Amino acid sequence: MDPSPDIRPSSPGQHLRILGCIEQLTGEVHSLLTDNSLHVDVIKKLRSDLNVYQRAFSDVSAELDRYKTQMSEIDKQKEDLEARLKGHRVVTLIDGDGAIFSKELIIQGQAGGLLAAQKLSDSIIQHLSEQYGSHHYQLWVYVFLNKKGLMEALGRLGSPLLKNSFEDFVTGFNQAAERFSMLDVGNAKEAADAKIKCHLEDDIRLPQTFKVIFAGCHDNGYVNNLRSQITAGFKNKLVLLKSYAEMASGIAEMDFPVLTIPDLFITQRLGVTEIVTPRLASYSGVTKVPPPVGEPNETTKKTPEILQNASLPTSYSAIASISYKRESTPELDSSEWTTSSESDYDDDLPHEAVVAAMASNSPSISSRYINPNIVE
CATH class of the missing domain: 3.40.50 (Rossmann fold)
Structure with a gap:
């Protein structure tokens, strides 16, 4: 077996170079350790700052959540208010x-x-x-x-x-x-x-x-x-x-x-034919005796033509405002009961003229009043 190699420096110069390298390495190691210690301190400080920022972020996040909740409630109130x-x-x-x-x-x-x-x-x-x-x-x-x-x-x-x-x-x-x-x-x-x-x-x-x-x-x-x-x-x-x-x-x-809405309102205008026709006979002094069956009297003959030509009112307010003229009865009338406008209306006014005037709601038509002083 070969003997182990001799690692001892062959000369004093080589020995010095080796010592120099060792010292250099030792210095670099110390420098690295020192830097590592500084880095550790920086890391600790950063971690501490991070914890502070995390706590601040948590607080801000919680506050943001509260604001979001309040905003949601405000939006709901706004919608309710708008509604x-x-x-x-x-x-x-x-x-x-x-x-x-x-x-x-x-x-x-x-x-x-x-x-x-x-x-x-x-x-x-x-x-x-x-x-x-x-x-x-x-x-x-x-x-x-x-x-x-x-x-x-x-x-x-x-x-x-x-x-x-x-x-x-x-x-x-x-x-x-x-x-x-x-x-x-x-x-x-x-x-x-x-x-x-x-x-x-x-x-x-x-x-x-x-x-x-x-x-x-x-x-x-x-x-x-x-x-x-x-x-x-x-x-x-x-x-x-x-x-x-x-x-x-x-x-x-x-x-x-x-x-x-069915059956709520009257579906046709209130007519006036049924209230005009029965009163026509009293406007011309015609005796109110029913005519023979099948033989209409003069008033009945004239009525349709008159009603067709006259412009009859179609509302109940116009109907209610019509004044009706009765036959002249001098024995019952007294001058003190005659209206001032009676001169505008003639007792002998033709039947057709009375109906036409009545249909147009003429203000010239007036009525007489029965004298209550007359005793039967």
Whole structure:
């Protein structure tokens, strides 16, 4: 076996070089250890800073979560507020001078008023739910009419029972709900129209108003007001409530949604033929003796032609305002009971002229009064 190699330096110079390398390596090792210690301190400091930043980030993250929760709640409140401002308020405007509740309801008195209000409410809510979804609709109903004129017309065209039941019918309708009102506007010309036009203008512009149910589509007098609402951008808020079988042509052309409630309103205008014809005989002094069967008297012969040529009023307010002239009875009359306008009306006025004047609601026709001082 060969002996192990001799590693001892062969010369003193080589030994010195080896010692120098060892010292250099030792210095580098010490330098590395020193740097490592510094790096360890830096790492510790960074870790400490990291922990601080992590805690701060956690706090900020928790605060951000709180802000997000608050923002979500604020957004929800905003939506609720917008929905509340938008609202689902439904205003129903009824021109009671034309849209007249059915005789079957009126004759029931207070019970009929309650039933009419219930039928109106149920039908409107059902229509809105089907068309626009289920919401908490608040229904307001305003009916404007000339109560005295309508009662007189019902008494003349229908029966006394209708006239006597109407007051109770109004009471029942008004008691049906807090927001249901049937209001008497008096006999001023177009008083109901003025009320309805004002409410239409004001209510349709409110953001809380979802829809306006308009029951005046029988009257062309509302055409300009409805067109104004279309121009203002509120056409989508209008729904027509149909009363008569046929709507006024000017309104029918506007293409609004239409709601029809069966058996709620009278579907035809109140006519006047039945109250004019029986009174014709008293205007020309014709003896009130029934003519022979099959042989009509002169009055009956003249009546159709006169009624065709005369422009008869078609509303109950016009009917109620007609003044009727009785035959002259000098033995019962006294000058102090004769009206100042009697000179404008001749006792010998022809039958046709009386009917024509009556049909045109002439203000020249006056009436005489029976003198109560005359004793039989």
